[in-house]
Amino acid sequence: MAEITTLREAVAALVxxxxxxxxxxxxxxxxxxxxxxxxxxxxxxxxxxxxxxDVIYDQLIGAGCARKLVFSWGGNPGVGSLHRLRDAVExxxxxxxxxxxxxxxxLSNAYVAGAAKLPFAVIRAYAGSDLPKHNDKIKFVQCxxxxxxxxxxxxxxxxxxxxxxxxxxxxxxVLLWGILGVQKEAVLAARRAMVTVEExxxxxxxxxxxxxxxxxxxxxxxxxxxxxxxxxxxGYYERDxxxxxxWDAVSRERDSFRTWIRSHxxxxxxxxxxxxxxxxxTAAGLPQ
Amino acid sequence: xxxxxxxxxxxxxxxxxxxxKNGAVCFVGxxxxxxAANLARLTHAPDIVLIYESGPxxxxxxxxxxxxxxxxxxxxxxxxxxxxxxxxxxxxGGRVDVGFLGAAQIDRFANINTTVIGDYQKPSTRLPGAGxxxxxxxxxxxxxxxxxxxARAFVEKLDFVTSVxxxxxxxxxxxxxxxxxxxxxxxxxLCMMAPDPISKELTVMQLHPGVSREQVVKATGWQVRFxxxxxxxxxPTVIELETLRxxxxxxxxxxxxxxxxxx
Numbered sequence: 001m002a003e004i005t006t007l008r009e010a011v012a013a014l015v016x017x018x019x020x021x022x023x024x025x026x027x028x029x030x031x032x033x034x035x036x037x038x039x040x041x042x043x044x045x046x047x048x049x050x051x052x053x054d055v056i057y058d059q060l061i062g063a064g065c066a067r068k069l070v071f072s073w074g075g076n077p078g079v080g081s082l083h084r085l086r087d088a089v090e091x092x093x094x095x096x097x098x099x100x101x102x103x104x105x106x107l108s109n110a111y112v113a114g115a116a117k118l119p120f121a122v123i124r125a126y127a128g129s130d131l132p133k134h135n136d137k138i139k140f141v142q143c144x145x146x147x148x149x150x151x152x153x154x155x156x157x158x159x160x161x162x163x164x165x166x167x168x169x170x171x172x173x174v175l176l177w178g179i180l181g182v183q184k185e186a187v188l189a190a191r192r193a194m195v196t197v198e199e200x201x202x203x204x205x206x207x208x209x210x211x212x213x214x215x216x217x218x219x220x221x222x223x224x225x226x227x228x229x230x231x232x233x234x235g236y237y238e239r240d241x242x243x244x245x246x247w248d249a250v251s252r253e254r255d256s257f258r259t260w261i262r263s264h265x266x267x268x269x270x271x272x273x274x275x276x277x278x279x280x281x282t283a284a285g286l287p288q
Numbered sequence: 289x290x291x292x293x294x295x296x297x298x299x300x301x302x303x304x305x306x307x308x309k310n311g312a313v314c315f316v317g318x319x320x321x322x323x324a325a326n327l328a329r330l331t332h333a334p335d336i337v338l339i340y341e342s343g344p345x346x347x348x349x350x351x352x353x354x355x356x357x358x359x360x361x362x363x364x365x366x367x368x369x370x371x372x373x374x375x376x377x378x379x380x381g382g383r384v385d386v387g388f389l390g391a392a393q394i395d396r397f398a399n400i401n402t403t404v405i406g407d408y409q410k411p412s413t414r415l416p417g418a419g420x421x422x423x424x425x426x427x428x429x430x431x432x433x434x435x436x437x438x439a440r441a442f443v444e445k446l447d448f449v450t451s452v453x454x455x456x457x458x459x460x461x462x463x464x465x466x467x468x469x470x471x472x473x474x475x476x477x478l479c480m481m482a483p484d485p486i487s488k489e490l491t492v493m494q495l496h497p498g499v500s501r502e503q504v505v506k507a508t509g510w511q512v513r514f515x516x517x518x519x520x521x522x523x524p525t526v527i528e529l530e531t532l533r534x535x536x537x538x539x540x541x542x543x544x545x546x547x548x549x550x551x
Contacts, residue, residue: 026342026371027357051371052356052419075416077318077355086414101403104341105375105423112372124380125423127464128399128452134408148465179342179357182371234359241354241543 002172002195002218007227008270010194010220011037015046019159022049022111022190023056026181027077028234031164032056033227033271034196039063040265049158051107051182055230055247058082059265061097062257068098070156072107079244083251093254101135106153108182113155114189126151161190164228165213166235167204168197172215175204178234180211187213196224198236224271292498294524296477297436298532299496301327302524304388304434304475312385313337315424318356320434321388323535324475326352330531339378341420343368352539375420379427382467387428389421390435393446396489396510397460398433398453398471400425401446408448418450425451430472437476443509454488478504480521489513494521 003010015021015038023031035056038046042065048057049070054077060066062084074085088097102110109121122141127149132138141152163183165176174195176183187193195213200223206212215221226233230243250260263281268274304324308314310333316325318340326349329336338347342357346366353361362368369378378384391400392415402421406412425431431453435441453471454461461470470488474481480494492504492514505512 027355028342028359028362071417073417073419074414077357081414081416089414090411101417103418103422104371104420105379108370108372108375112376123375123423124467125426127426127466128449128455128460129422130403130408130449131418131422178359178362179344179368180370181342181357184370185372232359234362238359239355 002215002221004168004170004172004200004221004223007034007037007196007222007224010222011041014160014192014194014219015041015043016159017043018045019043020047020049020157022156022158022161022186024050024161024163024181024183024186025228025231026052026179027239028179028181028232029164029176029183029228030054030056030231031162031196031227032229032231033224034162034164034194035060036265036271036274039065039261040268049156051104052077053085054082055244058084058247058251059261061085061088062094062251063261063265064094066097067095068100070100070102070107072102072104076244076247078241079248083248084257087254100137101131102138102153103131106138106151107156108185110153110156111182111185111189114157115185118155120152120154122150122152124150156189158186158190160192160194161186162194163187164196164224164233166198166233168195168200168215168221168223169204170200170202172218172221173204174213174215174218174221175206176211176213184211184213188217192219194218194220194222196222196227198225198227198233199223226275227271229275294529296496298529299521299524300434300436300475300477301532302528303480303494303496303521304432305331305528307432307473307475308333308336308386308388311335311337313339313383314386314388315339315341315379315384315428317389317419317421318353320390323352324434325388326535327528327532330535331528339374339384341371341374343371343374345369345374345378350538351542352535354543375423379420379423382427384424384428385430387424387431387468389424389431389433389451391433391441393441393443394433394435394474395443395446397455397457398474398483398490399446399449399455400433400451400453401448403448403450405447421451425453425470426466426468428468430469433471433474435474435476437478437504437507439507439509442507454483457488458486460488478507484513491515492518494519496521497523
């Protein structure tokens with residue numbers, strides 16, 4: 001049953017050192033506020049799973065929270081590389097980062113298998129690709145009915161999945177819409193799940209077949225308006241492309257990254273104060 | 289070239305757009321493929337169905353998306369489904385006519401690398417990775433690749449085979465049981481290549497206006513073959529050029545305005 005609580009309490013209770021953590025969001029509804037709270041609470045040795053690690057995973061990796069990354073596409077969308085991810089992979093900074101690399105088709109289906117509590121997912125791909133040579137989690141199996149050779153990947157069952165959504169009601173039922181990515185599957189595959197939302201309302205006023213995650217299938221719901229910033233929340237605010245562009249300069253060097261993460265995340269109390277500090281540094285023309 | 293009223297990048301995008309037939313179901317990567325696919329939609333192919341891997345099917349974005357999951361893709365789509373559904377039912381289910389992809393490196397059989405430059409364990413450059421490309425390269429009925437041509441990108445041997453084209457040539461795809469036909473064209477800023485019908489080696493079919501064979505040879509890391517009847521790419525029409533420029537102008541303005549509004 002979802003407990004409606006603060007972000008600080010939810011992260012303290014649900015995210016532990018060494019956990020397998022999935023923070024999902026396909027460009028849309030990325031749980032930035034929650035990811036930054038994980039940095040603030042200085043979780044370590046996490047295995048981070050995500051189809052499209054972007055800036056929030058770059059921040060977690062640069063802050064030294066992760067020991068392993070399971071992913072299928074890692075970049076700053078529309079801008080370029082993730083410099084902290086690259087520094088960790090290419091030069092072991094700040095700690096070595098093990099990577100386990102997939103494609104979107106197999107990773108998304110690994111969550112489906114995880115939600116269904118099946119041991120693995122089956123897809124038609126990877127014949128001739130080098131990925132299976134470097135990822136021993138991609139194997140080939142033979143269909144018992146047709147004899148066809150297919151690729152198989154083990155189910156993903158995170159210790160905790162974190163997502164952001166538009167609304168919850170007072171019982172903790174969560175409604176999300178727009179580009180849904182793999183959030184529902186990632187939540188249902190996880191042992192614990194927490195959701196940050198834009199607002200908590202009396203009535204979700206949802207239509208039949210809407211994407212609703214029942215409160216009884218979640219561990220915690222936290223009201224964090226703007227919690228997907230600088231990504232977007234459909235119906236609430238648009239993506240702040242300028243932040244993604246500014247991140248390129250901030251993250252390029254270790255020193256500028258360290259200064260930023262200290263002043264914006266580690267030394268701020270919560271997401272509201274992060275937004276205030278960011279607004280001040282932006283207005284002052286400093287690198288954000 | 290400088291005297292021509294269009295750039296090499298514009299010829300590349302326009303040539304790629306021309307390959308997409310009206311009504312085709314097209315699985316689109318972000319960047320150059322997305323620009324070309326939307327240009328096709330706004331010119332000769334109004335009924336083209338654009339699928340983006342984030343979930344929108346039949347997207348008709350008024351401006352070019354910056355990321356693969358921009359809100360305008362969802363707002364203009366016929367339907368938005370989950371990412372696993374896109375890959376399971378629509379791509380693997382055989383409903384995609386053309387996979388439209390970019391790449392960092394390509395070889396003579398149109399296999400592509402989007403993973404690493406250098407050694408996998410200690411790469412000199414870590415690239416973003418596979419995304420949906422391995423599955424698209426396997427399952428789309430056909431694949432069109434679009435990327436800028438240089439000897440660094442068009443290499444004798446890939447550092448990493450992320451997504452397969454024609455493997456080592458001939459009927460290799462068939463032997464491995466890959467359902468789609470694989471790459472049918474590679475469009476660059478210099479030329480258009482297509483696989484030889486038998487060997488599947490990429491062959492230059494068209495040179496873009498004003499481009500010489502020598503330029504293509506210099507920008508290719510293998511001994512590149514030219515078609516016996518080498519053609520010149522038809523010059524961009526006024527409508528193609530104006531539509532592309534207007535689309536890019538509109539996109540720049542929209543993305544700029546959005547960020548300025550939040551300052």
